Amino acid sequence: MKIFSSKQFYEADKITTEKQGITSVDLMERAATQIYGWLHQRLQGAQVPIHIFCGIGNNGGDGLALGRLLVENGYLVKCYIANYTDKRSPSFLTNYSRYKDVTKNWPLLMTCVEDFPAIAREDIIIDALFGIGLNRPPEGWVKQLIQHINTTPAYKLSIDIPSGLYAEQAITDHEAIIKPNHTLTFQAPKLSFFLPESGPYVTFYEILNIGLDEEYMQTTKPVAQLIAKPQAQRFYKQRNKYAHKGNFGHALVAAGSYGSMGAAVLSTKSTLRIGAGKVTAFIPECGYNIMQISVPEALVQTDVNPKVLSKIEFDFMPDAIAVGMGMGTGKESVAALRGLLKKVTCPILLDADALNCISSTKTLLKLIPQNAILTPHSGELERLIGEWSDDYDKIEKTKAFSKKYNVIVIIKGANTIIISEGEMYINTTGNPGMATAGSGDVLSGVITGLVAQGYDPLMSSVFGVYLHGSAGNIASQLIGFEAMIASDITEALGDAFIELFRQDEQQQAPAD
Ligand SMILES: NC(=O)C1=CN([C@@H]2O[C@H](COP(=O)(O)OP(=O)(O)OC[C@H]3O[C@@H](n4cnc5c(N)ncnc54)[C@H](O)[C@@H]3O)[C@@H](O)[C@H]2O)[C@H](O)CC1
């Protein structure tokens, strides 16, 4: 599923009207008809007061067209215009008159706080104040109107985007954004729906198809790709009946130190669980028994140093390497990493302390092989790229880093973001139960195991993040968020593969 910018939506709008021989007002009517259908399906004519708050742009026009359709179908509607300027859009004006023609009344024009209506808790609010055309934070009485709407417990439905939220720009005033119960967005979701600072305003959203030009949507390079089940299904490579373990690669997991052997165990186990043919754990000697007992399926080689990794030497040619989980950041670890980076010839994933070693010893940066996968959490990312001012700045800085060093960077979070060669992928699986020690170690194993099996590094990153989140979702359904631990994610990886091809009663996310 593609995520487009506002500019691209305006282009799509223009191309659609030209190619389909329709007007912008016709397109608005389509949009309003879709929202009407959504509401009517749920309300079935119920006589609940519906308050529609409209701006003076096309989002407001959508609200007016919806109001007319609702009135024509016997609903109890009150339409209000936040009349903060006379610069109304042409499609708004057409629908303004159409509303009057049908209802025989003009919508109520609001120009100050005293004009705000009382709203009962049982009422429904439609938010059509601002759409993707927002170009500054709402101020004065318009901001107060947003706050007035937010303080009512009535159900709130935002059209296209919660008013006051930008589609792809950082929030400057958190007090001037509608907090809806639900958002109905046109054609494709907007970038802000998925980022940590703005995502909480869009707890539930649905996409309404308004028939924007198919060719434009297919051929235009999006701002980001959203990875849900239909996209993840396409990554899966079926196994052939005559396959043997040699077909699925031999991974090396270089990890662990005295007191942090769990990280190595978690990573090694998930490398196997995701399907690597063989896994060798390279660990300090103190972890030998721990690893052999915890993961009997793994081969184990040990460092000369009893407590930390100091020299990563192995006697086979791995197909994929993961390094860093719980390995420590002392000078032995830095030396071990330097030695490994100098000789590595297969794809490599750098996690946790490997990233911290790089941040503390910047000369390691130029040793990172092309297409290496870096999996930082927020703190590790900041040590690599420096501070950021907001989510968008973080993305830009990560893109610049990824380009400079030719690496894949995975920004872990509620919606994990994968950045490579200027492309951005946003994952949709996962839950707060995964915010637990060791879940990153599991992810490193999942991605490395996919690389070992022959998925390319970018596909392994995107598919691995999806499967990891999906396993987390399955685990949380069984034990809840609080009780979930990282091992539960590993144990649910098998179900995550099965879930990939399970037919849902209602498909959650449409394919693109
Ligand atoms: N192709 C589509 O996806 C379709 C989208 N539709 C709807 O149109 C809106 C976008 O409409 P637009 O007129 O461009 O913008 P807005 O309605 O968001 O209003 C912008 C309007 O308000 C002014 N403005 C912006 N910020 C502020 C502010 N803080 N305070 C005061 N005024 C502000 C700005 O200058 C403009 O005048 C989209 O979201 C959909 O809902 C179509 O209906 C169907 C096709």
Ligand SMILES: [K+]
């Ligand atoms: K809106």
